[in-house]
Amino acid sequence: MNRKPNRNPRNTNRKTRSPSTPIGFLECLPEPAILTNSAGTIMHSNSLAAQLFLGTPLPGKLKDCCITELIPSLSPNEWESLKSNCEKRAVATHLELRKPGAEPLWIELLIQKTPRKKDAYLVLFHDCTEHHKLKVTLSQSLTLYKSLVEQIPAGVFRKDLDGCYVYVNEWFCNLRGLEPSEIIGKRPSDFLSAVEPMDPRIEHLLLQGEEDHKYIVKTGQWIVREEEYPEREGKPRWVLSVKTPVYAPDGKIIGSQGLLFDITNTKRVEAAIRKQQAFLSIVLDNLPAVVFAKDLNGRYILTNHAHQAVLGATKEEILGKTGFDFHPPNLARAYQQEEELVIKTGQASVPKEELAFNHTLGEYRWHLTSRIPLKDESGQVCGVLGISLDVTDRKKTIEALEKSEARYRTLIDHVADIVLLHDLMGRIVDVNRRAIELLGYDRNELLNMSIGNLCPECLSHDKVELWPKIVAGETLLLERSFKTKSGNFIPMELRLAPVALQEYQLILSVGRDITQRKKEEQARVKSQEKRQLMLETLRELAMSQNLTEGHILEFSKELTESVSKCLNIERVGVWLFEENATKLINIDTYILSSGVHTSGEVLTESEFRPEFETLKTSLYVDADDALNDPRVAGYVPGYLTKHGITSMLDVGIRLKGQPVGVLCFEHVGPQRKWESEEIDFACQLADQLALALMHYHRREAERALRENEARFRMLVEYSNDIIAIINSQGIVRYYCPSTARILGYNATEILGKNVLDIVHPEDRDKAIEGIALLQKDPEKTVRIETRSNTRTVLGESWKLLPDKFQGKR
Numbered sequence: 001m002n003r004k005p006n007r008n009p010r011n012t013n014r015k016t017r018s019p020s021t022p023i024g025f026l027e028c029l030p031e032p033a034i035l036t037n038s039a040g041t042i043m044h045s046n047s048l049a050a051q052l053f054l055g056t057p058l059p060g061k062l063k064d065c066c067i068t069e070l071i072p073s074l075s076p077n078e079w080e081s082l083k084s085n086c087e088k089r090a091v092a093t094h095l096e097l098r099k100p101g102a103e104p105l106w107i108e109l110l111i112q113k114t115p116r117k118k119d120a121y122l123v124l125f126h127d128c129t130e131h132h133k134l135k136v137t138l139s140q141s142l143t144l145y146k147s148l149v150e151q152i153p154a155g156v157f158r159k160d161l162d163g164c165y166v167y168v169n170e171w172f173c174n175l176r177g178l179e180p181s182e183i184i185g186k187r188p189s190d191f192l193s194a195v196e197p198m199d200p201r202i203e204h205l206l207l208q209g210e211e212d213h214k215y216i217v218k219t220g221q222w223i224v225r226e227e228e229y230p231e232r233e234g235k236p237r238w239v240l241s242v243k244t245p246v247y248a249p250d251g252k253i254i255g256s257q258g259l260l261f262d263i264t265n266t267k268r269v270e271a272a273i274r275k276q277q278a279f280l281s282i283v284l285d286n287l288p289a290v291v292f293a294k295d296l297n298g299r300y301i302l303t304n305h306a307h308q309a310v311l312g313a314t315k316e317e318i319l320g321k322t323g324f325d326f327h328p329p330n331l332a333r334a335y336q337q338e339e340e341l342v343i344k345t346g347q348a349s350v351p352k353e354e355l356a357f358n359h360t361l362g363e364y365r366w367h368l369t370s371r372i373p374l375k376d377e378s379g380q381v382c383g384v385l386g387i388s389l390d391v392t393d394r395k396k397t398i399e400a401l402e403k404s405e406a407r408y409r410t411l412i413d414h415v416a417d418i419v420l421l422h423d424l425m426g427r428i429v430d431v432n433r434r435a436i437e438l439l440g441y442d443r444n445e446l447l448n449m450s451i452g453n454l455c456p457e458c459l460s461h462d463k464v465e466l467w468p469k470i471v472a473g474e475t476l477l478l479e480r481s482f483k484t485k486s487g488n489f490i491p492m493e494l495r496l497a498p499v500a501l502q503e504y505q506l507i508l509s510v511g512r513d514i515t516q517r518k519k520e521e522q523a524r525v526k527s528q529e530k531r532q533l534m535l536e537t538l539r540e541l542a543m544s545q546n547l548t549e550g551h552i553l554e555f556s557k558e559l560t561e562s563v564s565k566c567l568n569i570e571r572v573g574v575w576l577f578e579e580n581a582t583k584l585i586n587i588d589t590y591i592l593s594s595g596v597h598t599s600g601e602v603l604t605e606s607e608f609r610p611e612f613e614t615l616k617t618s619l620y621v622d623a624d625d626a627l628n629d630p631r632v633a634g635y636v637p638g639y640l641t642k643h644g645i646t647s648m649l650d651v652g653i654r655l656k657g658q659p660v661g662v663l664c665f666e667h668v669g670p671q672r673k674w675e676s677e678e679i680d681f682a683c684q685l686a687d688q689l690a691l692a693l694m695h696y697h698r699r700e701a702e703r704a705l706r707e708n709e710a711r712f713r714m715l716v717e718y719s720n721d722i723i724a725i726i727n728s729q730g731i732v733r734y735y736c737p738s739t740a741r742i743l744g745y746n747a748t749e750i751l752g753k754n755v756l757d758i759v760h761p762e763d764r765d766k767a768i769e770g771i772a773l774l775q776k777d778p779e780k781t782v783r784i785e786t787r788s789n790t791r792t793v794l795g796e797s798w799k800l801l802p803d804k805f806q807g808k809r
Helices: 009-013 022-028 047-054 076-085 129-151 170-176 200-219 264-286 305-311 329-345 392-413 433-439 443-447 456-465 467-471 515-542 552-567 609-617 635-643 676-717 737-743 761-776
Strands: 033-036 042-045 091-097 105-113 121-127 155-160 165-168 223-230 236-247 253-262 290-295 300-303 352-358 363-375 381-390 418-423 428-431 476-483 489-501 504-513 571-578 583-591 596-598 602-604 620-623 645-655 658-668 723-726 732-735 781-787 793-801 804-808
Touching: 022 033, 022 042, 033 047, 047 121, 076 091, 076 105, 105 129, 155 170, 155 236, 170 253, 200 223, 200 236, 200 253, 236 264, 290 305, 300 305, 305 352, 329 352, 329 363, 329 381, 352 381, 363 392, 392 433, 418 433, 428 443, 433 443, 456 467, 456 476, 467 489, 467 504, 489 515, 515 552, 515 676, 552 571, 552 583, 552 596, 552 676, 571 645, 583 658, 609 645, 609 658, 620 676, 635 645, 645 676, 658 676, 723 737
Parallel strands: none
Antiparallel strands: 033 042, 033 121, 091 105, 105 121, 155 165, 155 253, 223 236, 236 253, 290 300, 290 381, 352 363, 363 381, 418 428, 418 504, 476 489, 489 504, 571 583, 571 658, 583 596, 583 602, 620 645, 645 658, 723 732, 723 804, 781 793, 793 804
């Protein structure tokens, strides 16, 4: 570090000391200096140090003071760090020194371990307040510079003498797609990758950037260039690059810098202008119309290909000449008069049909010509622009078209479907009467519209995907929605076919209103969904355990709730007849709105005799208008009105052909027409209820049978007679306790044995005949003798029971 010599006049009055002593050595130094031990305690100091810290030239005042106390901004930890780092070389740091009543000073502290004394450190102090102020000012200026640079809408970069980036702003980073840390310290060539392929344009820009830097550093010249940067989307980004040298205060070049301005929009505008000019030239030369322009003297200054064909001359042969050089005098004079009128009035002429001689065809042709004044920047007329269209063929076809128009109009106006004729841009050129009536527009409104105004999908999709196929000869059938003038949409079945009208290619769209068909399709879908739901409900109910076990009350609750939710019926109830079918008792009704089950209502035949008779004799009663249906008139005052019922469907529950109850659908709200599918569904539900009742009766019969069997077994077990059960083969399957007691046989001697084994041998043939007789005539009784195990002869009476022989003494 360069230090200025001490110019403090106070140093001239210091007493000269020998440099061989520590104090003398310190006094010889041009800066404030102290000698401390490792703890930071001052052992010696010079007068400049005393003057700096205490304001007195007496160095002894500082002895035994601690350096961290003299400089509060120097912490003990920092002192220890400085000591540990100065073993081999001097270490410097900047500290703030605050003195009472004075401005803060910034000092540079330089510490070096003394080589001769073990525990001694030399500390020098240099006043760097001005340097610090300059540094702060420079930092603020740099901060302001960076703030300004980051705010301007341009890229900014700086390079050092070696071509390495030392500064880039955010705009530049965004252009390169990198972070500042990825750019600073690198040359452009450092971004060239030998592994990953790079866009050739980027590679060229990087190499050119290095060459530009070398040129600028060598010559000091500026470089201004337009550069193309490819963007990630593939669209180019154009930048105006201004590169200049960077000078040091002594005038030497120490690097280069650049400003990058985004000129993409400018380039696009320029390209658009060039494209527009080229396009205008192409349009003029390819227009079927004749286009020309003349100056105030009638000389041609513009001509297109169509005009050149009419005059039979080239562009060079026409420019600079007048109409008299090409047209017959009478026609040229008429044209001149029209043009002079336009120049005089400054107004465009009304399109007018004129004869013109076509030199290429060698005949006169009709042209529809308009003349427009050309004006300069000041608004003064400086010429005439003429646009002329050959209408000869059109005039010839107009008559034919007028004749066929009447026949065509009569035909399409009597078609029941809408007819729209439009070109390949979607512009409607003709409509029929049905289109006007259905869409609500008048004819002129439709002819000024596009097919996309009526059917947006026709332009957004069909124009791209389907119209080319139609032009190629295909006929397509589509479904589209057309918007009416009132804002409603009408579904249409649209048939598209190509129509060639002379050189024009059109598309004929014939649309049929399919609103009713759509409604029917929706109704079919809804009906199918409803039918599926009813089938699922029937299947779930058929698999119900309550049905198979005959729990009629629980099954009724399950059925009414399922059906009510399935068909959205407010009330679904099950009623059963009692007391010779003279009473109907409600065993369950489910109310949809409240989600509760009710029961207990009773209807008697004496009150509702006609209604009961109808229920007993009819399969079902479908009262769509229940309040006015004579079949249910008796229910109106006391039942229908009470519950707010407007439509009802009653289906009889029959068991063995006899009415046993009613399944009732009761609708609340607007009248409901019961559909045939709903009636069939209700009839199937009634059959399930009848099946549940049948299971209920079977279960009750089985229960009674089990009770009877129990009573019968009790009688048999306590009987004093011989009672046995024998199968058709004569094998004993059962015998009561009294049989074993009377005959004297045990279980193994009787069970499983043939009955003939216990018949008296002399009567065995008679027993066989008796058994055969019983099988023929079960009503007879046969007497057969048997023996006990004691050989006692016993007489028995035999009676045949179904599938069994039973012997009784």
